[in-house]
Amino acid sequence: xxxxxxxxxxxxxxxxxxxxxxxxxxxxxxxxxxxxxxxxxxxxxxxxxxxxxxxxxxxxxxxxxxxxxxxxxxxxxxxxxxxxxxxxxxxxxxxxxxxxxxxxxxxxxxxxxxxxxxxxxxxxxxxxxxxxxxxxxxxxxxx
Amino acid sequence: xxxxxxxxxxxxxxxxxxxxxxxxxxxxxxxxxxxxxxxxxxxxxxxxxxxxxxxxxxxxxxxxxxxxxxxxxxxxxxxxxxxxxxxxxxxxxxxxxxxxxxxxxxxxxxxxxxxxxxxxxxxxxxxxxxxxxxxxxxxxxxx
Amino acid sequence: xxxxxxxxxxxxxxxxxxxxxxxxxxxxxxxxxxxxxxxxxxxxxxxxxxxxxxxxxxxxxxxxxxxxxxxxxxxxxxxxxxxxxxxxxxxxxxxxxxxxxxxxxxxxxxxxxxxxxxxxxxxxxxxxxxxxxxxxxxxxxxx
Numbered sequence: 413x414x415x416x417x418x419x420x421x422x423x424x425x426x427x428x429x430x431x432x433x434x435x436x437x438x439x440x441x442x443x444x445x446x447x448x449x450x451x452x453x454x455x456x457x458x459x460x461x462x463x464x465x466x467x468x469x470x471x472x473x474x475x476x477x478x479x480x481x482x483x484x485x486x487x488x489x490x491x492x493x494x495x496x497x498x499x500x501x502x503x504x505x506x507x508x509x510x511x512x513x514x515x516x517x518x519x520x521x522x523x524x525x526x527x528x529x530x531x532x533x534x535x536x537x538x539x540x541x542x543x544x545x546x547x548x549x550x551x552x553x554x555x
Numbered sequence: 556x557x558x559x560x561x562x563x564x565x566x567x568x569x570x571x572x573x574x575x576x577x578x579x580x581x582x583x584x585x586x587x588x589x590x591x592x593x594x595x596x597x598x599x600x601x602x603x604x605x606x607x608x609x610x611x612x613x614x615x616x617x618x619x620x621x622x623x624x625x626x627x628x629x630x631x632x633x634x635x636x637x638x639x640x641x642x643x644x645x646x647x648x649x650x651x652x653x654x655x656x657x658x659x660x661x662x663x664x665x666x667x668x669x670x671x672x673x674x675x676x677x678x679x680x681x682x683x684x685x686x687x688x689x690x691x692x693x694x695x696x697x698x
Numbered sequence: 699x700x701x702x703x704x705x706x707x708x709x710x711x712x713x714x715x716x717x718x719x720x721x722x723x724x725x726x727x728x729x730x731x732x733x734x735x736x737x738x739x740x741x742x743x744x745x746x747x748x749x750x751x752x753x754x755x756x757x758x759x760x761x762x763x764x765x766x767x768x769x770x771x772x773x774x775x776x777x778x779x780x781x782x783x784x785x786x787x788x789x790x791x792x793x794x795x796x797x798x799x800x801x802x803x804x805x806x807x808x809x810x811x812x813x814x815x816x817x818x819x820x821x822x823x824x825x826x827x828x829x830x831x832x833x834x835x836x837x838x839x840x841x
């Protein structure tokens with residue numbers, strides 16, 4: 413059994429942003445030489461999400477819109493953080509709660525060297541407190 | 556290490572429907588001959604969910620009811636699709652968003668040839684945009 | 699390939715409670731002798747959650763607060779259970795629905811005998827219908 417772990421990074425550009433990482437995952441699996449097993453994908457942050465949905469722009473807007481309705485900015489949150497750039501406290505509890513709703517990881521089987529997934533399943537890393545430099549991991553486990 | 560991948564299909568019957576697939580998963584694990592490892596279960600769609608909860612009818616009703624309250628039909632969504640049967644556009648952003656809330660995959664350890672799960676844990680494939688022909692995957696990984 | 703399965707128990711103390719199990723998981727992985735693989739963590743109940751977030755008390759309060767707003771007590775739920783201690787029916791559909799939102803499992807890669815996770819990622823077992831005696835499982839799979 414082999415375990416190949418790739419640490420990947422991305423500079424996000426917006427406060428909230430869906431970043432399609434599907435092709436990157438598929439290429440890593442193909443190039444790994446592992447024919448049979450499972451690929452695990454996870455973010456290493458608590459203010460990002462990782463979700464799977466159909467890869468179309470109007471649905472991406474619906475997802476962002478939903479996250480702001482489900483976890484509204486206009487509420488008294490306990491958690492706040494100091495923002496050096498602002499010289500003041502800012503609330504990012506919303507980022508944590510939106511990430512909690514989405515989850516931060518996914519997996520797919522590998523068969524004949526390719527991931528088994530639906531034709532519309534698109535893997536998104538979701539920035540929820542950007543822009544920031546972000547880290548995520550793709551682990552390919554198998555033979 | 557062995558990886559057995561089963562592609563399963565089901566014809567759903569309702570727009571929203573919880574389908575208990577627990578026994579099917581347990582039987583596949585038992586019949587696999589794999590004694591030690593992990594079973595991964597995932598839907599291949601973006602308008603279904605896969606969730607685990609107690610298998611009782613009144614709770615199934617609460618889950619459906621909750622999904623419609625959390626993601627209400629009465630909202631302006633960006634994503635719409637053409638419905639040939641209706642000859643018009645129809646919104647199914649709600650199906651995608653409800654699926655996002657539920658997630659679409661789960662896993663359980665395998666020990667002595669059986670899955671390790673709680674006595675009340677019931678695995679549901681959740682139709683959110685039916686009726687449709689649906690595909691899901693059970694991967695049994697182990698020795 | 700080895701699979702080590704640990705069954706763990708905890709007596710929770712409150713109705714809703716976030717219990718940090720991160721150190722326990724890290725120690726089990728270190729002591730396992732498994733250098734390369736994946737660790738799977740799951741609750742065996744349908745009225746608990748298992749989630750990952752930053753481990754700070756004010757955020758824990760925000761998570762609890764959010765769960766009660768997302769799934770309010772004040773609603774007509776179908777599911778109820780008999781409470782022997784009260785001699786009457788009590789609704790705990792809210793516990794099931796809050797757990798559904800959180801999910802009940804997570805995983806992390808193992809590399810060089812340690813779990814690969816973000817510095818702020820804290821693993822919480824979340825009691826949603828306590829106090830109760832609870833069971834969860836840590837499976838360490840690898841070589």
